[in-house]
Amino acid sequence: MPTLAETWIQEGIRQGLRQAREEARQIGRQEGAATFILQQLRMRLGEIDIRTEERIRALEFAQLEQLAEALLKFAAVEDLAGWLAVHSTRKISDGSDLISPFEGHCDKDRHLKSSYDNLLFDSTGAIAVVTLNRPERRNALSLALMEELIDCLGSIGRSAELRAVILAANGPAFCAGHDLSEMQDRSIGDYRRIFDICTTLMTTIQSIPQPVIAEVQGIATAAGCQLVATCDMAVSCDAAQFATPGVRIGLFCTTPMVALTRAIGRKRALEMLMTGTPIDAPTAAEWGLVNRVVETAKLREATLALAERVAAASPLTVGIGKQAFYAQIDLDQAKAYAYAKEVMSLNAVADDAQEGIGAFLQKRPRAASKAAFSRRASSAAQSRHAAPPYASLRARKRA
Secondary structure, eight states: OOOHHHHHHHHHHHHHHHHHHHHHHHHHHHHHHHHHHHHHHHHHHOOOOHHHHHHHHTSOHHHHHHHHHHGGGOOSHHHHHHHHHHHOOOOOTTOOOSOOOOTTOOOTTOOOOSBOSSEEEEEETTEEEEEEOOGGGTTOBOHHHHHHHHHHHHHHHTOSSOOEEEEEEOSSEEEOSBOGGGSSSOOHHHHHHHHHHHHHHHHHHHHSSSOEEEEEOSEEETHHHHHHHHSSEEEEETTOEEEOGGGGTTOOOHHHHHHHHHHHOHHHHHHHHHHOOOEEHHHHHHHTSSSEEEOGGGHHHHHHHHHHHHHTSOHHHHHHHHHHHHHHTTSOHHHHHHHHHHHHHHHHTSHHHHHHHHHHHHTSOOOOOOOSSOHHHHHHHHOTTSOOTTHHHHHHHHO
């Protein structure tokens, strides 16, 4: 029999565990609501800049409920800015005022550009094909190329017609990493700008709702390898190679390390990073850097087939799932489950989910996607007295 002191200790541990689980549940619920709201805002208004995203994630759960009700009435980012100016009082990490001019926001009405200096853009049905087009420089990521790629992907992310993206390249190399001709005898400010833009590029790939599939036809090194690791999926030809050789020239591949480690794990990433030795395509598939390897002649066919399979699903569901995947991947299990169940609950009330469930039960084809919010949410937008999209969450919170 445990002593009285041991019983008290055990009860204290149990109480601590209960409190930790409750905190994880609350944090997960708040993160889930914030992520879902950001997804809806991007679909309605276009790209949301990083500062605004941080402001939204800093809101309390009750404020997120209010924002969920209000966002259906937003027609432009200025509406969101006005709402945040009234309802948000917290400051972001750098201490600056939360009222921002939405620096770098892209107008949602701007059409996709068909012509770039360093890229080619085309589409096949609902599939966007973006091709790196600096073959004479082995498609090195110059500042101009990265900025064009950010612009192009951002525009694709605002498109309701495009449902998947293939990122391809012209020439014998997929991408040779950063353009070293832009990295000699520069100031630390110049280097910071290069890596800031590179980070924005990688973040953009994972933040747009459409899955981005790398089509790797040749060698991908350094930031080029990072590009492959960052893409949501990748298909490689059997002749491709992958490497992070920066250690050999005295510039460790530190930013590529972030994406590479998350794709293939610590030990394998460290082997690539510390030796600079290339790996072949079958090894890349075995390690999880690419999804599959095919013959060079069948590369576009295989990549397009994967993209079309993705594009056949509901774009709302895919967009929610993609954002939820990246949001939960670095959480511990308790927080990940708390977050995921909240997002899935919100997803379940969407028209696309209800239509898909009904089609499955009735053994009929699923109708095309129509709207981001459920019929219940749309009705709420038409009447100030109707229950908001988060009414069920509010009722559970009171209970």
